[in-house]
Amino acid sequence: MTQILVQSLSGLASAASLFLVAAGLTVIFGVTRIVNFAHGSLYMLGAYIAYSLVTWLPRGHFPFWGGVLAAALAVGLIGVVVEVLVLRRIYKAPELFQLLATFGVVLVVQDVALAVWGAQDLLGPRAPGLRGAVDVMGERFPLYDLVLIAIGGAILLLLWLLFQRSRFGVLVRAATADREMLGALGVNQRRLFTGVFFLGSALAGLAGALQLPRESVNLHMDMAIISEAFVVVVVGGLGSLPGAALAALLIGQMQAFGIVLFPRITLVLVFLVMAVVLVLRPYGLMGRANAAAIVLPPEPPLRALSPKGRAVALAALLLAIALPPFLGDYALVVLSELAIAVLFAASLHFIMGPGGMASFGHAAYFGAGAYAAALLVKHFAAPMELGLLAAPFAAGLLGLVFGWFCVRLSGVYAAMLTLAFAQIAWSTAFQWVEVTGGDNGILGVWPSAWAVPKLAYAYLSLALCLGGALLLRRAIFAPLGYAMRAQRDSPLRAEAIGIDAFRVRWLAFAIAAGFAGLAGAVFAFGKGSVFPTAMAIPRSVDALLMVLLGGVQTVMGPLIGALAYTGLHEQLLRVTQFWRAALGAIIIGLVLFFPRGLAGMGPRA
Known part of the structure; x- marks a missing residue:
C-alpha cells in the first residue's frame, strides 16, 4: 500500500510538469490553430535561462523563485518575438506549413543554446529549503516533488479563473469555438493571438525552469518533452484545457506504475495509451471534431510536363546516369543517399x-x-x-x-x-x-x-x-x-x-x-x-521537411525537396558547426516567401 501511494505521488509530480507544458501548447493551438513544434524549445530555454539567473544571483528563497519566474517571463517575451516575426505572417497558410516554420525555429534555438551555454549538461542548484524528503508512511519522498504537485494544481486553478472570470478568457474561449466569428465582431485578433502566445510560451518556460532542481539542463530537452506534450494534448483533446489536465494525470500515473509493472515497454507506454485512446475516441477524451483539422493545400489539376520540362527532366536523368564514373567514393555515397x-x-x-x-x-x-x-x-x-x-x-x-x-x-x-x-x-x-x-x-x-x-x-x-x-x-x-x-x-x-x-x-x-x-x-x-534510429522521429521529420520544402501541391515537389534538403544539410554540416541555425533560417525564409515550396516557384507539374 505504501509503495502504491509513493508511486502515485511520483506520478502526480510528473503529471504536474507535463500539464504545465501541455497547457501552453493546447491554449496556443485552441486559438491560433498552430501545431507549435517549437514549444519544446521554449521549455528548454526556460531551463537554460533559469540556470543562468539562479546561479548568477545570490543563494536564497527570493533569488531562486524570482529567477524561475523571471525565466518564465523571458520565455514568454521570446514567444512573442517568434509570433510577431514569423507566425503572424503565415496564420492563413496551411497548418503543415506553420508546422514547418516552427520546426525551423527549433533548429535556430538549438544552435543559439549551443552557442550561449555550450554542449555540456548543466546541473542547477537545489531549491532552497526543499532539498530533503518527507516521510510518507515509512517511505521517503522528495519534498520538492510535493511542491511541484501543489504548483501544478495552483496553475490549473489560476488558468480556470483566467478563462472563466476574465474578459481575456472569454475572448480565448470564443476564439477557440469560432475564430472567424470573433474577428467579424471586431475583436483585434492579432493582439489576442500575441497575448495567447505569450501565455503559452510563459507556461512552457515555467515548466522548464521548475525542472532545474530535478534534472540536468541539456540540448536534448526540447525533443524529449515535445513528444510527450503532444501525446497529452492529443489524448486530452486538442484545444481542451480540462482534457490536457486529465490526460496529464493519466499519462503521469501510467509512467509511474508502468516502470514497475511493464519495464520492457516503458519507452513506448505513453504512445500505446495515445493509440488506444484515439482508436476508441477519435477526437481525444474531451476534444471536438472541428479542432482536428490539418488543412492540406488544395492541389491544382495535374498536367503532364511541357516539352521544355521534359527536356530538363531528361537532361537531369542523363546527367545522373553519366556522372557516377567521374565521381569519387564519397560523392558516390552521397549520390546514393540522395536517391x-x-x-x-x-x-x-x-x-x-x-x-x-x-x-x-x-x-x-x-x-x-x-x-x-x-x-x-x-x-x-x-x-x-x-x-x-x-x-x-x-x-x-x-x-x-x-x-x-x-x-x-x-x-x-x-x-x-x-x-x-x-x-x-x-x-x-x-x-x-x-x-x-x-x-x-x-x-x-x-x-x-x-x-x-x-x-x-x-x-x-x-x-x-x-x-x-x-x-x-x-x-x-x-x-x-x-x-x-x-x-x-x-x-x-x-x-x-x-x-x-x-x-x-x-x-x-x-x-x-x-x-x-x-x-x-x-x-x-x-x-x-x-x-x-532508422525508424526514429527525426527521420520522419526529415521526410516531412522534404515534402513541404519541395511543395505538396506539385508532383515534382518531393524530388526537388529531397535534393534541396539533403544537399543543404550535407553542405552546411561541412561548413559550420551551427548548421542547424543556418538550415532553420533557410526553412523559415522559404515558408515566409515561397509558401508553395521550391517546385511551386516555377510552372506546376
Missing part, C-alpha cells in the same frame, strides 16, 4: 498530396524495410536481391496493419496516430534485443559481391529509387490517383459515385509504406548496418 531521400520523400508525398493524409511517423515503414532486409541476411544468410524484394512487402504489410486504424481518422489526430504507431515500431526494434540487436543494431548487412563497388551500388540505388519514384508518379495519374484526389477534395461526392474512400486511402497508405520500405532496404545495404 534514397528522393524515394522516401516521394512515398510520403503520395499520401500527403493526392491522398490528403498527413503522417508524422513515416519512418516506421522505412525502418521496417531496412530491418526486414537485415534480418533475412543475418538469420537466413539471404542474398541482397532477396532482401530488396522482401523489404517493400514487409513494410507494406505493416502499412496495411497500421493504416487500417490511421486512415479512419483525419487531421492532427490521424497524424499523431501515425506517430504513435511509429514509436511502437521503434520501441520494438530498440528493446527486442534478441532479434534486432537493440541499440547495437544489426551489423554486416552487405550487398552482393557484384554491388560491393561504390559505383555499382550507386547505379543500383539510382535504378531502384528513381524507378520507384517514377512508379509513384505514374500511379498519381492512374485511376487510383484520381480516386485518391476525389476522396480528398469531396468525400461525399466520391462516395456518391461509388468510390470506397476508406479502401482507397488504405490501399494508398500501404503502397506508400511499401516504397518507403524499399528505400529503407537500399539504405541498409548501403550502410552495411541497421539501427533503431
Whole structure:
C-alpha cells in the first residue's frame, strides 16, 4: 500500500510538469490553430535561462523563485518575438506549413543554446529549503516533488479563473469555438493571438525552469518533452484545457506504475495509451471534431510536363546516369543517399498530396524495410536481391496493419496516430534485443559481391529509387490517383459515385509504406548496418521537411525537396558547426516567401 501511494505521488509530480507544458501548447493551438513544434524549445530555454539567473544571483528563497519566474517571463517575451516575426505572417497558410516554420525555429534555438551555454549538461542548484524528503508512511519522498504537485494544481486553478472570470478568457474561449466569428465582431485578433502566445510560451518556460532542481539542463530537452506534450494534448483533446489536465494525470500515473509493472515497454507506454485512446475516441477524451483539422493545400489539376520540362527532366536523368564514373567514393555515397531521400520523400508525398493524409511517423515503414532486409541476411544468410524484394512487402504489410486504424481518422489526430504507431515500431526494434540487436543494431548487412563497388551500388540505388519514384508518379495519374484526389477534395461526392474512400486511402497508405520500405532496404545495404534510429522521429521529420520544402501541391515537389534538403544539410554540416541555425533560417525564409515550396516557384507539374 505504501509503495502504491509513493508511486502515485511520483506520478502526480510528473503529471504536474507535463500539464504545465501541455497547457501552453493546447491554449496556443485552441486559438491560433498552430501545431507549435517549437514549444519544446521554449521549455528548454526556460531551463537554460533559469540556470543562468539562479546561479548568477545570490543563494536564497527570493533569488531562486524570482529567477524561475523571471525565466518564465523571458520565455514568454521570446514567444512573442517568434509570433510577431514569423507566425503572424503565415496564420492563413496551411497548418503543415506553420508546422514547418516552427520546426525551423527549433533548429535556430538549438544552435543559439549551443552557442550561449555550450554542449555540456548543466546541473542547477537545489531549491532552497526543499532539498530533503518527507516521510510518507515509512517511505521517503522528495519534498520538492510535493511542491511541484501543489504548483501544478495552483496553475490549473489560476488558468480556470483566467478563462472563466476574465474578459481575456472569454475572448480565448470564443476564439477557440469560432475564430472567424470573433474577428467579424471586431475583436483585434492579432493582439489576442500575441497575448495567447505569450501565455503559452510563459507556461512552457515555467515548466522548464521548475525542472532545474530535478534534472540536468541539456540540448536534448526540447525533443524529449515535445513528444510527450503532444501525446497529452492529443489524448486530452486538442484545444481542451480540462482534457490536457486529465490526460496529464493519466499519462503521469501510467509512467509511474508502468516502470514497475511493464519495464520492457516503458519507452513506448505513453504512445500505446495515445493509440488506444484515439482508436476508441477519435477526437481525444474531451476534444471536438472541428479542432482536428490539418488543412492540406488544395492541389491544382495535374498536367503532364511541357516539352521544355521534359527536356530538363531528361537532361537531369542523363546527367545522373553519366556522372557516377567521374565521381569519387564519397560523392558516390552521397549520390546514393540522395536517391534514397528522393524515394522516401516521394512515398510520403503520395499520401500527403493526392491522398490528403498527413503522417508524422513515416519512418516506421522505412525502418521496417531496412530491418526486414537485415534480418533475412543475418538469420537466413539471404542474398541482397532477396532482401530488396522482401523489404517493400514487409513494410507494406505493416502499412496495411497500421493504416487500417490511421486512415479512419483525419487531421492532427490521424497524424499523431501515425506517430504513435511509429514509436511502437521503434520501441520494438530498440528493446527486442534478441532479434534486432537493440541499440547495437544489426551489423554486416552487405550487398552482393557484384554491388560491393561504390559505383555499382550507386547505379543500383539510382535504378531502384528513381524507378520507384517514377512508379509513384505514374500511379498519381492512374485511376487510383484520381480516386485518391476525389476522396480528398469531396468525400461525399466520391462516395456518391461509388468510390470506397476508406479502401482507397488504405490501399494508398500501404503502397506508400511499401516504397518507403524499399528505400529503407537500399539504405541498409548501403550502410552495411541497421539501427533503431532508422525508424526514429527525426527521420520522419526529415521526410516531412522534404515534402513541404519541395511543395505538396506539385508532383515534382518531393524530388526537388529531397535534393534541396539533403544537399543543404550535407553542405552546411561541412561548413559550420551551427548548421542547424543556418538550415532553420533557410526553412523559415522559404515558408515566409515561397509558401508553395521550391517546385511551386516555377510552372506546376
